[in-house]
Amino acid sequence: MDSLLIKGGVPLHGEVTISGAKNAVLPIMAATLLTAEPCVIRRVPDLSDVKFMGQILMSLGAQVKFEGDTLRVHAAKVRGVGDYDLIRKMRGSICIMGPLLARLKQATVSLPGGCIIGARPINLHLKGFEALGAKITVEGGYVRAKARRLTGADLFLGGRAGSTVLGTANVMMAATLAEGVTIIESAACEPEVVDLANFLTAMGAKITGAGSPTITVTGVKALHGAEHEVIPDRIEAATFALAAAATDGEVTLRGARPDHMHAVLDKLHDAGVQVERRGTALNVRRNGRLKPVDITTLPYAGFPTDAQAQMMVLMAVTPGISIITERIFESRFMHVSELARLGADIEIEGPSAIVKGGRPLSGAPVMASDLRASAALVIAGLAARGKTLVNRVYHLDRGYENIDGKLRQLGARIERKEET
Numbered sequence: 001m002d003s004l005l006i007k008g009g010v011p012l013h014g015e016v017t018i019s020g021a022k023n024a025v026l027p028i029m030a031a032t033l034l035t036a037e038p039c040v041i042r043r044v045p046d047l048s049d050v051k052f053m054g055q056i057l058m059s060l061g062a063q064v065k066f067e068g069d070t071l072r073v074h075a076a077k078v079r080g081v082g083d084y085d086l087i088r089k090m091r092g093s094i095c096i097m098g099p100l101l102a103r104l105k106q107a108t109v110s111l112p113g114g115c116i117i118g119a120r121p122i123n124l125h126l127k128g129f130e131a132l133g134a135k136i137t138v139e140g141g142y143v144r145a146k147a148r149r150l151t152g153a154d155l156f157l158g159g160r161a162g163s164t165v166l167g168t169a170n171v172m173m174a175a176t177l178a179e180g181v182t183i184i185e186s187a188a189c190e191p192e193v194v195d196l197a198n199f200l201t202a203m204g205a206k207i208t209g210a211g212s213p214t215i216t217v218t219g220v221k222a223l224h225g226a227e228h229e230v231i232p233d234r235i236e237a238a239t240f241a242l243a244a245a246a247t248d249g250e251v252t253l254r255g256a257r258p259d260h261m262h263a264v265l266d267k268l269h270d271a272g273v274q275v276e277r278r279g280t281a282l283n284v285r286r287n288g289r290l291k292p293v294d295i296t297t298l299p300y301a302g303f304p305t306d307a308q309a310q311m312m313v314l315m316a317v318t319p320g321i322s323i324i325t326e327r328i329f330e331s332r333f334m335h336v337s338e339l340a341r342l343g344a345d346i347e348i349e350g351p352s353a354i355v356k357g358g359r360p361l362s363g364a365p366v367m368a369s370d371l372r373a374s375a376a377l378v379i380a381g382l383a384a385r386g387k388t389l390v391n392r393v394y395h396l397d398r399g400y401e402n403i404d405g406k407l408r409q410l411g412a413r414i415e416r417k418e419e420t
């Protein structure tokens, strides 16, 4: 397993281009199953999760071709059963269920295991499919949805933490080919859901309200092929912005979408970080002393849970006390124990982490766990004095395109150690 060796203490300087959004491209790839015609997706990030999804689509019978950051998918014929080994490995694969149910009136996927950030139930996805007329059975670790036909319905998708992003994506995709009108209440408002809705609309779907808590889908007989450019990754942009601030550098993020990042930019401002728009780029640097801020993660447009770990690192190097409360996942503090190894003073109190910031961090070997915790460890290593070795870098490669290359471009002393 590869690891990253970081010699910290170097402020990041320069420009970096933000890649396409992982959490937009995965459901959009699944949506190509809804039509027998070819689709072209552009600004596709080179991530292992994306490659996984490509293999899953191929296991379902689709032709899949990656040409640089352009992806061509042609699902002329599809099977309702995919490669379980792959499906089991990636939570995002659950979003093939809606398209398969709509196209074939049946879908069988392996139940996604929980993962390091907590249980990952799919009860809301299944509630939505049942509302559209599907019969759900669960056996042997697989969940199967079957319907004679799908009929539009009014349904409420709110759950323990508010809305569900992939649940909204799944039900919206299934509803595009249902007979009649579907109204999804308490829908997720994330930009990635809007991007998917835009792609589905380009395919001929009739969708209004995407980006709001009420999405209305009027079913059509069939969808046709389409071309689409994926939105930039707001979480990658947030990650690089926080790395710039934590290392006291100055970085320009090319292609970032500030209109997708209001909560993050608001908290960066309060923390004493200046973010300036320069055309289609964002310039990030400190604006005097850093100040502690409190964070609570919420569904969009609240502060994104996927930037929580990275924000915690900035607070760890900020003199003062910050309280970071995680409201989306029940155990998304895996990075805390690893950050403590670098000298961070953080105490967990239930859903909150109390960060006593300001002590300088010093490098140490650390273990990556989930995707965003790993990104936090990289930022901490960049800000720490001395050497940090981040093990199990495959977690990072799932969601960040060439992160070490991009950081080197910004002056970081970081190298990938291939495991022999």
Ligand code: EPZ
Binding pocket: 022, 023, 024, 026, 091, 092, 119, 120, 121, 122, 123, 124, 125, 126, 159, 160, 161, 162, 163, 164, 165, 166, 167, 305, 306, 328, 329, 330, 371, 372, 399
């Ligand atoms: C998406 O996961 C993202 N992944 C996650 O990003 C992100 O953290 C999450 O949304 C929240 O923003 C992709 O888009 C591929 P949810 P998703 O359904 O859709 C509960 C990353 O690092 N819930 O919005 O699986 C659930 O337990 C990843 O890029 C139910 O109770 O998340 C959680 O507490 C990590 N029942 C909350 O809702 C359900 O049926 C939000 O989960 C579904 C979810």
